[in-house]
Amino acid sequence: MLAYVVRRVLATxxxxxxxxxxxxxxxxxxxxxxxxxxxxxQATPQDVERIRQALGLDxxxxxxxxxxxxxxxxxxxxxxxxxxxxxxxxxAQRIEPTLALxxxxxxxxxxxAVPLGVVAAWKAGSWIDRxxxxxxxxxxxxxxFVVGYLLAYFVALEWELLPVQGYTPLSQGFLPFLENLILPxxxxxxxxxxLIARITRATMLEVLAQDYIRTARAxxxxxxxxxxxxxxxxxxxxxxxxxxxxxxxxIGGAVVTxxxxxxxxxxxxxxxxxxxxxxxxxxxxxLLFSFVxxxxxxxxxxxxxxxxxxxxx
Amino acid sequence: MTxxxxxxxLEVEDLRTHFRTPDGVVRAVDGxxxxxxxxxxxxxxxxxxxxxxxxxxxILRLIPEPPGKVTGRIMFRGRDLLSLSEREMRQxxxxxxxxxxxxxxxxxxxxxxVGRQIRETLKLHQxxxxxxxxxxxxxxxxxxxxxxxxxxxKEYPHQLSGGMRQRxxxxxxxxxxxxxxxxxxxxxxxxxxIQAQILDLMRELKAKxxxxxxxxxxxxxxxxxxxxxxxxxxxxRKVEEARANDLFRTPRHPYTRxxxxxxxxxxxxxxxxxxxxxxxxxxxxxxxxxxxxxxxFASRCTEATxxxxxxxxxxxxxxxxxxxxxxxxxxxxxxA
Numbered sequence: 313m314l315a316y317v318v319r320r321v322l323a324t325x326x327x328x329x330x331x332x333x334x335x336x337x338x339x340x341x342x343x344x345x346x347x348x349x350x351x352x353x354q355a356t357p358q359d360v361e362r363i364r365q366a367l368g369l370d371x372x373x374x375x376x377x378x379x380x381x382x383x384x385x386x387x388x389x390x391x392x393x394x395x396x397x398x399x400x401x402x403x404a405q406r407i408e409p410t411l412a413l414x415x416x417x418x419x420x421x422x423x424x425a426v427p428l429g430v431v432a433a434w435k436a437g438s439w440i441d442r443x444x445x446x447x448x449x450x451x452x453x454x455x456x457f458v459v460g461y462l463l464a465y466f467v468a469l470e471w472e473l474l475p476v477q478g479y480t481p482l483s484q485g486f487l488p489f490l491e492n493l494i495l496p497x498x499x500x501x502x503x504x505x506x507l508i509a510r511i512t513r514a515t516m517l518e519v520l521a522q523d524y525i526r527t528a529r530a531x532x533x534x535x536x537x538x539x540x541x542x543x544x545x546x547x548x549x550x551x552x553x554x555x556x557x558x559x560x561x562x563i564g565g566a567v568v569t570x571x572x573x574x575x576x577x578x579x580x581x582x583x584x585x586x587x588x589x590x591x592x593x594x595x596x597x598x599l600l601f602s603f604v605x606x607x608x609x610x611x612x613x614x615x616x617x618x619x620x621x622x623x624x625x
Numbered sequence: 626m627t628x629x630x631x632x633x634x635l636e637v638e639d640l641r642t643h644f645r646t647p648d649g650v651v652r653a654v655d656g657x658x659x660x661x662x663x664x665x666x667x668x669x670x671x672x673x674x675x676x677x678x679x680x681x682x683x684i685l686r687l688i689p690e691p692p693g694k695v696t697g698r699i700m701f702r703g704r705d706l707l708s709l710s711e712r713e714m715r716q717x718x719x720x721x722x723x724x725x726x727x728x729x730x731x732x733x734x735x736x737x738x739v740g741r742q743i744r745e746t747l748k749l750h751q752x753x754x755x756x757x758x759x760x761x762x763x764x765x766x767x768x769x770x771x772x773x774x775x776x777x778x779k780e781y782p783h784q785l786s787g788g789m790r791q792r793x794x795x796x797x798x799x800x801x802x803x804x805x806x807x808x809x810x811x812x813x814x815x816x817x818x819i820q821a822q823i824l825d826l827m828r829e830l831k832a833k834x835x836x837x838x839x840x841x842x843x844x845x846x847x848x849x850x851x852x853x854x855x856x857x858x859x860x861x862r863k864v865e866e867a868r869a870n871d872l873f874r875t876p877r878h879p880y881t882r883x884x885x886x887x888x889x890x891x892x893x894x895x896x897x898x899x900x901x902x903x904x905x906x907x908x909x910x911x912x913x914x915x916x917x918x919x920x921x922f923a924s925r926c927t928e929a930t931x932x933x934x935x936x937x938x939x940x941x942x943x944x945x946x947x948x949x950x951x952x953x954x955x956x957x958x959x960x961a
Contacts, residue, residue, distance in 0.1 A: 523731040529687055530726075531719035531746050531797070545736045620736050621781040 313617070320613060324606050331602040332384060336377050339591050349589050350393055380595075389599070390592035394585075399596035402581060409479045410577035413500065413569065414562055416493050421501040421508060422555060428505075429512025429551075430539050436517060444509055451506025456565045460499035460572035467495060477574040492575075500569045504558050511554040515547040522546070548619035556612040563601045633700075634837050635684070635805055636660040640697040642676070642683045649914040653679040655861040656697075658940075661805065666831065666838040668852035668869075670845065670884070674910055676861040677841045681807045684839075685724060686714050702804070720750040723798035727810035729790035733782040739766075739793045740778030743800055750801045765796035768833075769826060788819035795826065799834055806831075809841040824850055845884065849873065857881050860911055860921035863940060867947040877949040880906070880922045920951070928953055 347364040348355070355363075364370050368379065383390065389399035432444035468476040474495055480488040519525065520543055528542045570579035578597055585593035616623045642654040654676040661667045669677045682688050683695045686706060699706040701722065706714065718724075726732040734742060743765055744758035753761060759778065766774035769792040782790055791811065798806055808827065812820040824847060831838055840851055848855055848869065855872045857865040857880065865878040876882045883906035908925035911917055920926070923933040932952050940950040 523726060523728050524734040526687065527724075527726065527732045527794075528734065529718070530685055530724040532715040532717070532749060533719075533745065534715060537745075542734050542737070546734070622735060622783050 316617075317614060320610055324610055327606055328603065329381075331606075332381060332599060333377065335595050335598050335602070336380050337373075339595060340373065340376075346393060346589060346591050384599070389596035392585075392590050392593050394588045394590045394593075399592050402593060403578065403596055403600060406576060406578045406581045408481060408577075409575045410566055410570070410579060412482065412489070413493055413496055413566060413575065413577065414559075416490075416497040417501040417504065417562055418555070418559075420497050421504040421558075424501075425505040425508035426512050426544070426551065429509040430516055430544060432509065432513040433516030433520060434535070434539055436513075441513075444513065448506040448510045451502045454502070456499055456503065456568045457572050459502050460496070460569055463495045463499055464573065479573075479575045479577070492573075496569045496573045496575060499572065500562060500565045503565065504561055507558050507561070508551065508554055512547065512551050515550045516543055519543045519546045545619060549616055549623075552612050552615055552619070556609040559605055559608050563605065632662045633660045634663040634665075634702065635839070636698070636700040637680075637684065638698040638700070640680065640683060640695070640699065642679050642688055642693060642695045645692045645694070646914070651913045652861050652916070653913060654683060655917075657856075657858065657861070657863045658697075659856050659863065659866065661837050661839055663804065664831075664835055664837050665854065666840060666852045668840045668842060668848040668855045669858060670842060670848055670855055671858035672843055672884075672910065674913075675858045677843075677858050678809055679861075680858070681724065681809050681839060681841050684807065685718055685722060686711075687718075716750070719746050719798075719803075720801045721803055722805045722807065723801070723803040724807040724809065725791070725794045725798050725811050727813050729787050729794055729814060732794055733790055735782055738779055738781055739785070743778070743793070743797050746797060746800050761800065762796075765800050766793070768799075768830065769793070769796045771796070787815055788822060791815060791819075791823055792826065795823075795830065799830055799836070802834055803836050805839060806836045807839045807841070810843070811840075812847060813842070813844065820847070827851070857884070860917060861913060862921055862950065863948075864922065864950045865948065866940075867944075867949075871944065871947050875944075875947075877943055877947065877954045878922075878951050879926045879928055879953075883925075 345360070345364075347360050347367060347369055350367075351360045351363050361370075368376060371379075387400060389403070391398055392402060395402065428444050428447075432441040435441050464476050467473050475492050478492055480492045482489045516539075524546075525538060525543060528538045533542070566577065567579035567582055569575070570577045571583060578600070581593065582597045584590075585597065637660065638658045640654055640657045641652070644651040644653060657676070657680060659667065659669075669680060671677050679688065684699055684701075684706065686695070686709075688695055695707060697707070701717070706717070709717070733739065740759065740762050743762040744753075744755070747753045747758040747761050748755070751758075751761075762778050763774045766777055771777050771789060771792050777785070777789075782793070785793065795811075806827075811827065812823050815823060827838065828851065830836075838851070840848070842848060852869055855865075855867060855869050856863055857872075857878065859880050865872065865876070865881045867877075872881065873885070876885055886906075906925055907927075911921055911924060918937075919935050920929070920933040920938050923929040926933065930952070936952070938950045938952045938954075940948050941954075943949045943954050
């Protein structure tokens with residue numbers, strides 16, 4: 313098992329290398345010249361050339377990439393062109409709200425979507441099932457910002473149940489922290505809930521038709537242990553796979569959600585950086601998101617062995 | 626074998642299990658009656674789709690309703706199982722009546738240890754704590770002759786062979802000392818040598834535990850070894866019921882004769898003029914989606930007459946303890 317974990321962790325290195333390469337070359341190939349941007353409108357071609365040399369942008373592609381990697385290994389993501397602050401520093405300042413939003417969304421989504429999917433499969437064809445599936449279609453089709461604005465309008469503005477916007481750090485108390493995050497988490501989680509609920513339902517339908525479920529019923533077990541132990545444990549591998557893959561949805565959605573609810577997180581940082589063509593910041597954030605994505609999926613791969621003893625490496 | 630009403634552990638009366646499907650109602654079981662005495666082994670025989678498995682599932686009320694609909698009476702120790710609530714039924718399943726299935730490879734939950742799956746029943750029905758249940762689980766595995774039971778309880782089904790898994794199923798089924806064990810094709814999916822071992826085991830444990838067995842099978846070889854009394858089913862109906870000896874010696878229903886003719890024999894053949902190749906029953910089982918008028922077997926029967934096609938033959942005693950549903954059974958018996 314330990315050997316497997318080590319092997320899997322090492323296997324993420326080439327993945328990250330490819331990610332780094334793509335991120336790096338994407339920005340090299342993108343239209344617009346960072347040197348020209350920094351130099352401003354009044355700059356002469358000589359000025360631009362000087363800045364280009366100062367940034368090392370005149371060097372061959374692979375030399376620049378090697379330099380990029382070398383700094384990456386030392387956790388140096390470069391310096392923002394716009395603020396002149398180290399990118400790592402800027403990320404560190406903005407990471408808490410985003411991390412909190414994502415964790416809360418995942419917890420919320422899994423704890424809502426899995427029971428919904430289980431019940432829908434158990435009562436397949438009933439109005440509960442139809443309701444869950446209708447919600448899933450709704451969740452897939454309505455964009456995050458629409459859900460976000462609707463929630464903000466009704467729950468926060470009309471009914472005044474929760475704050476409209478903003479973020480309160482965890483250090484200022486759990487309840488205010490939660491009050492500010494709950495609406496964004498629901499908005500961001502809607503599509504994620506829809507995805508997980510659908511997969512849970514489909515997998516559970518398949519599992520519930522298996523012979524061992526009949527055996528469990530013949531033993532006199534009640535509905536709850538059959539659904540949530542005998543069946544759900546068998547359905548756990550596909551469900552957790554989708555939970556992992558769905559993180560990508562959350563990352564994309566977090567950018568929008570943070571804009572809607574004015575949360576000072578990485579999403580806002582990314583949008584601002586893109587608008588300013590602040591390449592080092594864009595690179596840093598994209599790399600971080602990719603790293604989180606790879607890491608979570610690695611964890612889920614390791615979880616498989618807990619769910620299904622037949623999976624051995 | 627004449628048993629008084631009081632000895633009857635299970636009495637199934639006019640059991641009908643129908644399924645509503647988009648193409649019409651499927652009459653999987655259509656008016657079947659039989660009984661089992663305490664400690665007795667009764668075999669229900671018939672080809673695939675004759676309703677024998679549905680019968681066993683109906684007894685434990687494992688038929689999903691809807692689309693299924695089970696009517697009739699299933700008297701078990703003085704109570705009609707069809708009138709019990711789901712909660713009351715759960716107290717009977719796995720406790721007083723337990724069941725083993727055809728597919729040992731898929732009937733155990735692959736993600737739970739066999740120990741856990743046995744313990745579960747014991748904790749549920751006997752109120753044992755973890756430690757006592759664990760001890761009893763090991764004891765049960767010993768009882769079904771699984772070597773190194775102490776180690777095996779911690780293993781998962783995929784680590785066991787098919788025969789071993791069926792032993793685990795038997796251990797699980799017998800853990801709570803049931804009064805009735807329903808064995809639905811318990812050996813069909815196993816190798817011949819393993820089949821014999823499992824049958825031996827069932828006979829041995831039956832003597833030890835004293836459970837009655839309802840053996841569902843299409844394998845007449847298995848029946849001959851296990852059962853004293855046999856019910857033959859065809860297209861959801863009972864066509865013949867007799868003691869095993871009588872049935873094998875003088876099968877009175879043409880379908881039963883067909884079944885016996887379809888069994889491969891080593892060396893001797895059934896009759897002097899028997900062809901060297903295996904006899905088969907011509908035709909196919911009738912469509913259960915339409916009400917069957919007359920005898921269900923008429924379309925495949927070489928002896929069918931106009932009467933057979935119009936009037937369903939009632940099940941009647943043609944000899945002591947020998948019941949047959951055939952208009953021509955008496956005549957045949959004389960000829961035989």
